[in-house]
Amino acid sequence: MPGGPQESTSQDPWSLSFMTLEWVGDIDGCLHIIDQTRLPQHNQQRILKHPADVIEAIQQLAVRGAPAIGVAAAYGLCLALRGCDQIDQVRALWQVAIAPMRQARPTAVNLQHMVDRMNRVATSPSCTDLDGVSLRNRLLEEARAIEAQDQHFCRAIGAAGAELIQDGATILTHCNAGALATAGQGTALSVLYHAWQNGKRFRVLADETRPLLQGSRLTAWELQQSGIPVDVICDGASGSFFQSGEIDLVITGSDRVAANGDAANKIGTYTIASLARAHDVPFYIAAPSSTFDFSLENGAQIPIEQRSEQEIWSIAGGQRPPKGIGYKNPAFDITPASHIRGWITEAGVLQPPFEAIR
Amino acid sequence: MPGGPQESTSQDPWSLSFMTLEWVGDIDGCLHIIDQTRLPQHNQQRILKHPADVIEAIQQLAVRGAPAIGVAAAYGLCLALRGCDQIDQVRALWQVAIAPMRQARPTAVNLQHMVDRMNRVATSPSCTDLDGVSLRNRLLEEARAIEAQDQHFCRAIGAAGAELIQDGATILTHCNAGALATAGQGTALSVLYHAWQNGKRFRVLADETRPLLQGSRLTAWELQQSGIPVDVICDGASGSFFQSGEIDLVITGSDRVAANGDAANKIGTYTIASLARAHDVPFYIAAPSSTFDFSLENGAQIPIEQRSEQEIWSIAGGQRPPKGIGYKNPAFDITPASHIRGWITEAGVLQPPFEAIR
Numbered sequence: 001m002p003g004g005p006q007e008s009t010s011q012d013p014w015s016l017s018f019m020t021l022e023w024v025g026d027i028d029g030c031l032h033i034i035d036q037t038r039l040p041q042h043n044q045q046r047i048l049k050h051p052a053d054v055i056e057a058i059q060q061l062a063v064r065g066a067p068a069i070g071v072a073a074a075y076g077l078c079l080a081l082r083g084c085d086q087i088d089q090v091r092a093l094w095q096v097a098i099a100p101m102r103q104a105r106p107t108a109v110n111l112q113h114m115v116d117r118m119n120r121v122a123t124s125p126s127c128t129d130l131d132g133v134s135l136r137n138r139l140l141e142e143a144r145a146i147e148a149q150d151q152h153f154c155r156a157i158g159a160a161g162a163e164l165i166q167d168g169a170t171i172l173t174h175c176n177a178g179a180l181a182t183a184g185q186g187t188a189l190s191v192l193y194h195a196w197q198n199g200k201r202f203r204v205l206a207d208e209t210r211p212l213l214q215g216s217r218l219t220a221w222e223l224q225q226s227g228i229p230v231d232v233i234c235d236g237a238s239g240s241f242f243q244s245g246e247i248d249l250v251i252t253g254s255d256r257v258a259a260n261g262d263a264a265n266k267i268g269t270y271t272i273a274s275l276a277r278a279h280d281v282p283f284y285i286a287a288p289s290s291t292f293d294f295s296l297e298n299g300a301q302i303p304i305e306q307r308s309e310q311e312i313w314s315i316a317g318g319q320r321p322p323k324g325i326g327y328k329n330p331a332f333d334i335t336p337a338s339h340i341r342g343w344i345t346e347a348g349v350l351q352p353p354f355e356a357i358r
Numbered sequence: 359m360p361g362g363p364q365e366s367t368s369q370d371p372w373s374l375s376f377m378t379l380e381w382v383g384d385i386d387g388c389l390h391i392i393d394q395t396r397l398p399q400h401n402q403q404r405i406l407k408h409p410a411d412v413i414e415a416i417q418q419l420a421v422r423g424a425p426a427i428g429v430a431a432a433y434g435l436c437l438a439l440r441g442c443d444q445i446d447q448v449r450a451l452w453q454v455a456i457a458p459m460r461q462a463r464p465t466a467v468n469l470q471h472m473v474d475r476m477n478r479v480a481t482s483p484s485c486t487d488l489d490g491v492s493l494r495n496r497l498l499e500e501a502r503a504i505e506a507q508d509q510h511f512c513r514a515i516g517a518a519g520a521e522l523i524q525d526g527a528t529i530l531t532h533c534n535a536g537a538l539a540t541a542g543q544g545t546a547l548s549v550l551y552h553a554w555q556n557g558k559r560f561r562v563l564a565d566e567t568r569p570l571l572q573g574s575r576l577t578a579w580e581l582q583q584s585g586i587p588v589d590v591i592c593d594g595a596s597g598s599f600f601q602s603g604e605i606d607l608v609i610t611g612s613d614r615v616a617a618n619g620d621a622a623n624k625i626g627t628y629t630i631a632s633l634a635r636a637h638d639v640p641f642y643i644a645a646p647s648s649t650f651d652f653s654l655e656n657g658a659q660i661p662i663e664q665r666s667e668q669e670i671w672s673i674a675g676g677q678r679p680p681k682g683i684g685y686k687n688p689a690f691d692i693t694p695a696s697h698i699r700g701w702i703t704e705a706g707v708l709q710p711p712f713e714a715i716r
Contacts, residue, residue: 040680174594205686208670210568210592216670216679224682231684232670234568235594236532236626240691243628268594270601271629274636312566312574312592315673321574322398324582326589328563333598 017225018043020068020180023075023143027136028082031075033063036180040221051080051097058104058111061212065181066255066291067150070110073101074143077118078136087132094122106303107264107332108255109293114146147183153288154184156346161191161251161286162198164342164349169202169248172238172276175209175266176218177253177286187286188251189222191344196228203229205247209266210235211311211329235268242279250276251344254287261337261352262299263287270333277339285335286344289357299334307331375583376401378426378538381433381501385494386440389433391421394538398579409438409455416462416469419570423539424613424649425508428468431459432501435476436494445490452480464661465622465690466613467651472504505541511646512542514704519549519609519644522700522707523558527606530596530634532565533624534576535611535644545644546609547580549702554586561587563605567624568593569669569687593626600637608634609702612645619695619710620657621645625688631697640699647703647715657692665689 021033031048037060038044046062048054054076057063063072080097081090102115121127121142127135165171171192178189185193192204204223209215216232223230233241241247250272254263263269263285276283296302309327313320321327342349347356379391389406395418396402404420406412412434415421421430438455439448460473479485479500485493523529529550536547543551550562562581567573574590581588591599599605608630612621621627621643634641654660667685671678679685700707705714 207594208568210566210594213673216683220683221680224680227682229684230682231686232667232679233686234625234670235592236565236568236629237686237688237691239629239632240625240688241686243691267592267598271594271597271633274597274600274633275629278632278636309590312590315571321590322579322582324585324588325574325578326587328589328591328595328599330595330598333595333601 018179021063021072021075021183023140027078027133027140031072031079033057033072034180035062036064036218037062039217048076049079049082051076051101054079055100055104064214065176066108066110066253067153067182067187067288068180069105069108070114070290071143071147071150071183073104073111074114074118074146076101077115078140078143081136081139085132087130087135090132090135105305107305108291110290113290117146118142150182150288150290151184153290153346154182154186154190157187157286157288157344158185158190158194160346160348161284161344162194162200164249164284164344165191165195165200165202166248167200167202170205170246171202172205172207172241172247172250172272173219174207174215174252174269174272176214176222178219178222180218180222181253187253187288189219191251191286192223192228193226196226203231205238205241206230206232207235207238207268207272208232209268214266235271238272239275242275242281247279247281250281250283251286254285254291255332256302257285257287257292257343258296258298258302259294259353260298261340261343262302263335263340264299264302264304264332265335267330267333270335273335273339282341283339284342284344285340288346292354292357294358299336302334304333305331379421379430379433379541381498385436385491385498389430389437391415391430392538393420394422394576395420397575406434407437407440409434409459412437413458413462422572423534424466424468424611425511425540425545425646426538427463427466428472428648429501429505429508429541431462431469432472432476432504434459435473436498436501439494439497443490445488445493448490448493463663465663466649468648471648475504476500508540508646508648509542511648511704512540512544512548515545515644515646515702516543516548516552518704518706519642519702520552520556520558522607522642522702523549523553523560524606525558525560527560528563528604529560530563530565530599530605530608530630531577532573532610532627532630533567534572534580536577536580538576538580539611545611545646547577549609549644550581550586551584554584561589563596563599564588564590565593565596565626565630566590567626572624593629596630597633600633600639605637605639608639608641609644612643612649613690614660615643615645615650615701616654616656616660617652617711618656619698619701620660621693621698622657622660622662622690623693625691628691628693631693635697641697642700642702643693643698644702647705650712650715652716657694660692662691663689
């Protein structure tokens with residue numbers, strides 16, 4: 001994939017006071033993640049030693065965000081080979097590990113892309129004659145490359161999008177597309193971090209993002225650490241802030257962008273994209289090329305994960321809802337390309353058909 | 359005010375398994391309410407004996423919904439006179455009680471209308487020569503008349519709106535405009551109750567309605583008791599249900615309708631009205647004439663209550679948010695008349711300038 005704009009690589013990375021994920025050790029090491037289900041009250045690490053731990057963490061959203069899921073899955077596959085040196089056994093364990101990891105969650109395509117990339121390495125001609133340890137080293141190296149590439153993508157997205165931020169602007173974002181969603185500085189929030197570093201001053205409105213509150217729990221916490229002013233609002237409230245003219249720009253991440261530009265993102269994104277359109281406020285998606293799925297013609301083909309009603313109900317009571325009350329909890333929605341002003345990628349702010357990253 | 363359509367008065371009231379509010383006893387009686395902050399986990403009564411109890415209950419949303427607040431305030435004023443028989447003292451206590459009750463919450467105009475109506479009785483020429491007990495009896499009678507009128511309005515709204523409900527439809531509602539929001543069968547939900555009684559079969563999508571979850575806690579509970587199928591969704595999710603074409607109709611209540619038809623209602627209402635407009639789905643307001651404020655030209659003049667950040671934050675942690683994170687918590691928004699297909703009142707489905715109820 002093409003690199004980002006030249007200036008991005010010369011910038012210092014935004015300094016973070018937490019590590020979303022980190023491989024610790026050599027091929028017998030393990031994956032440390034910050035447990036995002038406990039933020040911001042508890043800043044706790046979880047140590048993942050088996051692929052099943054990673055799958056569980058992905059499904060619980062302890063690690064989340066399309067790019068971070070992709071990186072975690074790459075390392076998660078390496079965990080399948082822990083303590084095993086025999087090449088036949090390594091290959092057998094690898095085969096068993098692929099499918100469950102690839103299916104951990106359905107919507108974010110980075111997961112599938114990174115599992116497939118790891119598998120291409122494992123099955124490549126150059127790896128045919130490797131012994132167990134060498135193959136494991138090669139696979140860990142690939143996972144590290146995926147992580148490094150994600151960090152590079154984040155910086156490049158930030159550099160590419162920073163010019164969209166005007167001094168004094170109010171920017172609405174939804175869910176968390178920050179450092180907690182990637183191995184680097186984030187996607188949508190990387191744009192804000194870069195603009196802030198460039199001296200722009202602005203404020204952020206963060207949708208709380210029901211049901212799991214990634215906005216109030218994660219985005220607000222991240223921005224607060226960086227000193228960027230942030231106000232949390234309830235998801236339904238964004239309409240009144242559009243109406244009052246307070247919102248100048250919307251930027252969100254994405255979990256999968258189809259070839260025509262339709263973008264899946266956290267449930268509620270289409271609602272704000274529709275409001276942005278009605279109020280003529282520009283709406284941008286920030287996502288690396290690894291989030292684009294050119295095999296899908298449009299957003300209708302993106303699978304939408306349906307999650308447990310417990311996510312909705314638990315905050316209203318913590319126990320079971322009265323019998324006879326149903327719940328619908330789609331985790332994502334699709335924003336049509338017609339509602340998106342531009343797609344901020346590591347190769348610049350693009351338009352369909354996205355030739356620079358195909 | 360004009361009565362509702364003829365057929366409404368001949369219908370049996372919808373049978374309810376709870377009592378939103380009830381005056382128990384004579385002039386020295388007290389006001390019983392169901393504590394809506396504890397529903398649906400706990401179906402508990404609160405007994406209010408002083409005007410300050412009523413003001414507190416209104417401010418905590420233990421009793422809520424524009425019509426119910428109006429009725430509670432009328433009875434609340436009667437509580438100011440409890441145990442007092444001397445006419446001079448009765449009049450002095452009355453004078454002191456008016457202003458705090460009128461200001462308990464700023465947006466729903468029913469509160470002001472009903473306090474003013476009670477005060478007009480207290481200061482009317484026909485009451486000039488009454489002794490303390492007789493004046494108190496007259497005032498309690500007026501509060502009962504307000505309650506009875508609200509019940510009538512609810513039935514008439516239901517009858518007037520029922521024809522809008524098509525068999526097989528999916529209807530979206532927001533917050534709670536049901537029996538829990540009135541002294542009767544509700545406003546928006548009365549329409550559904552009447553349609554259901556008329557044999558129409560349909561389903562309801564209820565926005566959970568952050569921050570205080572009146573949708574998932576109250577509307578879903580009410581509908582479930584009546585056997586009407588209901589699915590709760592997160593507020594941000596409504597966009598995806600509009601997009602999929604599942605929503606045929608939107609009905610909400612209102613806290614104040616200006617002369618031009620602009621309507622204040624629970625925060626998030628404008629968001630769904632805007633989505634409804636974008637998807638050409640009819641959006642109706644159901645409200646009695648007591649909710650209309652013809653002294654205001656348009657919605658920009660309606661005061662919007664700003665409530666505590668704790669309502670947003672508490673579910674994300676229960677303690678204090680990290681320093682440096684702000685919150686904006688407007689309790690209402692304004693839906694412009696341009697987004698409203700019709701105003702369902704006790705006098706029928708009206709259009710501005712609402713001659714039938716002026």
